[in-house]
Amino acid sequence: MENQTQLLEVKNVKKHFPIKGGLLQRPKSFVKAVNGVDLTVYEGETVGIVGESGCGKSTLGRLVIGLEKLTEGTISFGGESIGDLPDRKLKKYKSNLQMIFQDPFASLNPRQKIGDALEEVFVIHSNMNKAERKAKVQSLLQEVGLKEEHYDRFPHEFSGGQRQRVGIARALALNPSLIVCDEAVSALDVSVQAQIMKLLKKLQTKYNLTYLFISHDLGVVRYMSDRVLVMYLGAQAEMGDSHKIYNNPLHPYTKALLSAIPRTNPKHKSERIKLKGDLPSASDYPKGCPFHTRCPIAQAHCAEVVPEWREVEENHFVACHEV
Amino acid sequence: MTQLLQVENLETKFRTADGKLPAVRNISFSMDKGETLCIVGESGSGKSITSLSIMGLLPPNGEISSGSIHLADDNLTEKTEEQMERLRGNTLSMIFQEPMTALNPVLTIGYQLREPLMIHKKMSKKEANQSSIALLEKVGIPNPKEKLSQYPHELSGGMRQRVMISIALACEPSLLVADEPTTALDVTIQAQILDLMKELQTELGMGVIFVTHDMGVVAEIADRVMVMYAGEVVEIADVESIFEDPQHPYTKGLLDSVPDVDGDVQDLNVIQGSMPSLDEEISGCRFHPRCPFATDICKEKEPPLFGVTSNHSSKCWLQEVKTNGEPNAIARS
Ligand SMILES: Nc1ncnc2c1ncn2[C@@H]1O[C@H](COP(=O)(O)OP(=O)(O)OP(=O)(O)O)[C@@H](O)[C@H]1O
Ligand SMILES: Nc1ncnc2c1ncn2[C@@H]1O[C@H](COP(=O)(O)OP(=O)(O)O)[C@@H](O)[C@H]1O
């Protein structure tokens, strides 16, 4: 890891959304969507982000690509803090970072041909002429495993897997260095999911891309990621190399999450760790360790003191008093 | 074991702009009392339409065009809508992926639990209330008495799923059809719901049709597994055989394309292409355009369902060589 180039640095990042209420619509309380995350991402690697619904994965992704303003903390890219960037530089930064969503067509006009939709990127960000743009889009389509004739098709003529390929083509258009994939393969059938994951890996090698790969599917994240961040209720629970997180999870939440996955391998029979109850709502943030209301090994002080983020072995971080 | 359900040559068609198109193509299978049958396959393979055909809940443009469905001694395809209404929520029950499609947002949990008990079990309101509390307790809902006066939106996703299960189980059905009941839930909550369903099934001895696309869930809950592809049953077997000795190339492909949470280095074996749409004409074996083993006969002639063992069938020409060509039309009838 030492001799790799550091691309992205996230330091103590928080995002609190106000919940308005009362007559004057003053913020009554806050949803602590992201509540103190530290993350260093190196060029060419994939960092997976996992956790249950509502734990702040998407919000973290949106903060990184500059779609959301920070409440606290800093994000630096290539050594520059993005909070300090002038507008012109911020625009450059944003084109260097792209996002792929679960439904890449949500933002498309149903009456516009896919080719024309993809060309718009180059109308805004380049001075190519029409013929050059068309050639560029057709080569992008081929790059993601579609055919030239898809240029003239309308959104409804694409299957789920093809849509995701279009989403990838759009993300690739401006040669980004980092792509945030937010549940990019979650809605796909396993066979198509495998096709798309292979495509993402191929493109990563070819263009030295860096991925932040967000998913609630731990199998998919293991397949894609070099390192993994486990989040719980906006906070970081555990971070480390994939094989460490999966083979030697240390945080009680990571252990519970891994034990909850139904296995196809009958030889994998470990005792399931049962979690009590549901995720607390993010607006009702627990004191102390955010996991203490469901943690099977919680102690009295867990409800009072926030556990610190410690490196327990090389490149393996945990936030838990009992580890 | 006594038989609970027998589906024979079921065909379900949809009226569409392109004519009448079959979504379920001549499928046959049977189930024993107390058994869990998992239906797996990619989206669009016909899992939900098979389930809805059994429930008599097809969308308005859908109809069972041929075949029969026997639940114990009743032929469901010959029932009137009124008769089906009486069976549903009584001996026949269904739970869905999204509980809000089944729960009424403007009625209290208590009302929705009480209703079927008062109608089907002829209970008084007081008796029904008592039973409702017991049911909510059974599905692991804390403070069940308070919950009776609450509305569905006041509960979390996992809790709503439990409420829907408790309503479906209120009249102790002999067959429960569950269409992806845990797909929208987080794994920790999914684990709770799967445990609950296993527990309740043992207790009530009901048959369960469990639709899912998650092979891990199948391994966890199934006694037998039916794999569907493009409207057809391509393989059906006991759960051990499906995982340890899968025969059909599609089943193998499905199993090989799931990344393993317990493996460091992995190479996924990808099935090329995607599920055909309803109006696509495919000659011979419907899987042949995506099948790595396809030969000339596969393109020309539809394979029958060949018996692998007495408990295991595969609709694939590769089986002909292995079994000396003994087709068996209905898997374990
Ligand atoms: N714009 C917003 N205003 C208020 N609350 C928000 C906003 N965006 C997100 N939240 C809340 O912040 C928390 C984290 O949301 P986020 O979408 O990041 O979760 P997630 O981990 O991506 O979940 P999922 O797996 O369901 O996609 C949730 O409680 C969510 O309701
Ligand atoms: N109301 C409808 N009209 C026309 N086609 C339909 C309708 N409902 C489902 N279908 C089609 O029937 C096929 C099987 O669908 P379904 O059983 O829902 O699949 P799944 O296996 O994903 O549950 C699909 O091709 C689907 O598009």
Ligand code: SF4
């Ligand atoms: S700090 Fe305490 S409550 Fe939090 S995970 Fe560790 S043991 Fe559990």
Ligand code: SF4
């Ligand atoms: S019949 Fe032929 S095409 Fe169909 S699954 Fe078997 S080998 Fe493949």
Ligand SMILES: [Mg+2]
């Ligand atoms: Mg999200």
Ligand SMILES: [Mg+2]
């Ligand atoms: Mg379905």
